[in-house]
Amino acid sequence: MTGILDRLRALRAGDAPTHGGHVLAYVYDSGMPELDELADAAASLARPVNGLDPTVFPSIAAMERDVLGFVRHAVHGGRDVVGSVTSGGTESCLLAVKTARDLWRSEGGTGRPRLLAPATAHAAFQKAARMFDLEYDSVPCRPDGTVDPDDLIVRMDDDVALVVVSAPAYPSGALDPIRPVAAAAKARGIRCHVDACFGGLVLPWWPDAPVWDFRIHGVTSISADLHKFGYAPKGVSVLLHRGRRQHRAQFFATTRWPGYPVVNPTLLGSKSASPLAAAWAIVQRLGDAGFAELTASIARVARDIRAEVEGIRGLTVMGDPVGPAIALIADTSVPASERVDPHRLADELAQHGWKIQHQPGFAQADGSKLPRSAHLTLTPVLERNLRGFRRALTAASDAVRGRGPADGRLLADAVRMLGYGADRVPGPEASWRLLRIAGAGSVKPDQPMSTLMALIEELPAPVAEALLTELLARFSEPR
Numbered sequence: 001m002t003g004i005l006d007r008l009r010a011l012r013a014g015d016a017p018t019h020g021g022h023v024l025a026y027v028y029d030s031g032m033p034e035l036d037e038l039a040d041a042a043a044s045l046a047r048p049v050n051g052l053d054p055t056v057f058p059s060i061a062a063m064e065r066d067v068l069g070f071v072r073h074a075v076h077g078g079r080d081v082v083g084s085v086t087s088g089g090t091e092s093c094l095l096a097v098k099t100a101r102d103l104w105r106s107e108g109g110t111g112r113p114r115l116l117a118p119a120t121a122h123a124a125f126q127k128a129a130r131m132f133d134l135e136y137d138s139v140p141c142r143p144d145g146t147v148d149p150d151d152l153i154v155r156m157d158d159d160v161a162l163v164v165v166s167a168p169a170y171p172s173g174a175l176d177p178i179r180p181v182a183a184a185a186k187a188r189g190i191r192c193h194v195d196a197c198f199g200g201l202v203l204p205w206w207p208d209a210p211v212w213d214f215r216i217h218g219v220t221s222i223s224a225d226l227h228k229f230g231y232a233p234k235g236v237s238v239l240l241h242r243g244r245r246q247h248r249a250q251f252f253a254t255t256r257w258p259g260y261p262v263v264n265p266t267l268l269g270s271k272s273a274s275p276l277a278a279a280w281a282i283v284q285r286l287g288d289a290g291f292a293e294l295t296a297s298i299a300r301v302a303r304d305i306r307a308e309v310e311g312i313r314g315l316t317v318m319g320d321p322v323g324p325a326i327a328l329i330a331d332t333s334v335p336a337s338e339r340v341d342p343h344r345l346a347d348e349l350a351q352h353g354w355k356i357q358h359q360p361g362f363a364q365a366d367g368s369k370l371p372r373s374a375h376l377t378l379t380p381v382l383e384r385n386l387r388g389f390r391r392a393l394t395a396a397s398d399a400v401r402g403r404g405p406a407d408g409r410l411l412a413d414a415v416r417m418l419g420y421g422a423d424r425v426p427g428p429e430a431s432w433r434l435l436r437i438a439g440a441g442s443v444k445p446d447q448p449m450s451t452l453m454a455l456i457e458e459l460p461a462p463v464a465e466a467l468l469t470e471l472l473a474r475f476s477e478p479r
Contacts, residue, residue: 016355021382021389024375025357030231030294031381038285039233039278046277052270060273063280067226070283071238074204074291075196075213075222081240082247084265085226085276088235089197090124091267092223095239096193097128099221099250100162103191106249113161118147118176119364120169122195134161140364143371144319145172145327149180156188167196167203167212171359171375173321175203175210182218191220191246197237199323200224205295206323220246229294229324231286232279297380298324305376308390312397315340318373327359327373340397341405342374347448348396354389358449360456372405372457408454411438415459422460431470 018027046059054061064085072081086092097115104113115134117125119141129136137155141147152163163185165176178194185192194212196203201224203209213222224230225237241247253263262269286294305326309317314334318327330339346356361372382389415434420426426434438455456464 019381021379021385022353023355024379024382025355025377027379028228028231028377029379029381031297031379031384032231035231035282035285038281039231042277042281043233043274046273049273049277050270051268051273051276052264057273060276063273063276067276067280067283068238068240071200071224071226072240074288075200075224075240077214077222077240077242080244081214081242082244083238083240084247084250085279086237086239086266087268087271087275088227088237089122089195089223089225090127091235092197092225092237092239093122093124093193093195094128094131094267095250096164096195096221096223097125097134097162098132099241099246100191100193101132101134102249103246104161109159109161111159114157114159115162115164116152116155116160117164118152118166118169119362119370120145120147120171120174120176121164121166122170122197125164125195138365140366140368141172141174141370143368145169145174145370146319147174147176149177149184152177152181153184156184156190160188160190162191162193164193164195167194167199168321168323168325170198170325171370171373172318172327173323173325174319175199175212175322178212178219179210179216182216184218186218192218194219194222197223197225198228198325200238201226201229201291202295202298202324203322205292207296207299209322214240214242226279226283227275229298230279230282231294232282233275236275236279294380297383298378301378301380301382301386302326304386304390305378305393308393312340312394314338314401315342315345315397318371324378326376326378328356328376329371329373336404337402340401341372341403341450343372343406343450343453344400344403345393345396346374347450348400349392350448352392352396354392358453360453372453406450406454408451408456408458411451411455412458415463420463422462425462425466427466428470428473431467432474435467435471 016023019029021029049057051060067085068083101113113134114137115125115129116137119138126136139147139151165178165181168175182192221241223237223239226232227234227236251265255261306317309315314331315328316331318329328342330341343358346358349356357375359373359375362370439451
């Protein structure tokens with residue numbers, strides 16, 4: 001047994017660090033080791049339990065009631081707000097879309113419904129549209145990542161099954177104009193989902209945050225992830241609906257087979273109870289006051305990082321983010337020789353021991369573009385390491401200032417010369433050859449990513465998606 005665990009430790013040694021705040025994406029470190037210990041113990045106690053059937057394991061229903069009740073209170077839901085615990089944000093988003101589609105059909109909708117969302121809405125909604133056969137209507141945003149509510153409202157029609165707004169949007173940190181969009185949706189009989197998977201357990205305690213939750217009457221559902229700023233292990237999220245009828249439309253139930261009656265509130269059947277137990281324990285431990293204290297720490301981190309960026313020539317914060325995300329972009333108000341390219345910055349920061357997330361520039365449906373950026377997820381633990389991060393941010397900016405963005409045009413031209421484009425994508429072997437030419441045959445936590453991001457920006461989306469699919473698929477192929 002010791003040898004097996006030693007091998008696992010050796011495998012984990014190649015991972016980016018999950019604690020200490022040095023990875024500003026994917027991981028959510030409260031800075032409280034006792035929460036990790038509590039979560040581990042709770043998860044272990046629930047490990048043998050199957051979340052499929054709470055009539056056999058009533059602890060599932062009891063923990064779910066408590067977790068849902070806490071989140072419902074945080075987002076100002078009344079007694080009519082009910083919901084389910086899911087396996088993560090993607091499942092919550094999928095279920096919100098599936099529910100809206102089914103209700104739209106039951107209320108007389110015919111043909112193929114539309115899912116309406118700003119361009120910055122999470123990609124999970126594109127996945128949902130593909131899986132449940134909705135047309136995905138992406139509304140262009142301003143260069144700062146905000147969306148004009150009128151641009152969403154003017155597209156609301158009888159074929160819209162759901163409009164999605166974010167609190168906040170992950171790529172930019174911008175809080176969407178939820179109040180006017182939800183009001184317009186309500187007036188037209190359209191459901192409005194607030195995707196608060198990222199901010200749902202921060203914004204309730206964020207200083208001076210605009211109203212975004214169930215206090216707005218047109219909001220019909222909200223998703224919030226407990227494995228993000230609920231500090232629980234992956235994967236556990238909450239999807240709340242206004243009204244039992246809407247919640248029940250989320251379920252799958254059948255007695256039309258010779259086995260046991262199947263009733264699934266979520267997409268999964270059998271599922272681990274460990275993440276739920278860990279989330280339940282953390283909610284019990286922190287309570288409202290604990291979440292408020294951790295959120296206050298994040299707010300101080302956000303303020304201090306924005307102050308640091310203001311003093312770095314050539315770099316700026318994208319828009320005016322609200323909550324635990326900041327996106328950094330080049331300051332185009334200064335000459336190109338003084339700009340800090342965010343992807344070069346992200347590569348350089350990795351050499352200083354800090355990992356921020358590259359986000360490619362994005363061409364929107366109307367031809368306008370959102371700038372390339374670097375995403376920072378801010379967590380409470382970063383406050384104790386903030387001085388080191390600020391020093392690294394300034395040093396890395398100084399090191400790359402004036403270096404132009406990576407250029408993917410040459411490789412993109414080669415891809416096109418080979419005949420690949422929106423109507424013809426490379427297969428697995430061709431994709432692998434192209435990735436190796438681009439220097440992306442392997443990826444490590446500290447590997448420069450600027451060239452790959454530049455290539456993604458230049459390629460037609462179907463080709464870029466084929467390459468990235470191949471890259472990820474090769475990682476886990478048996479050797």
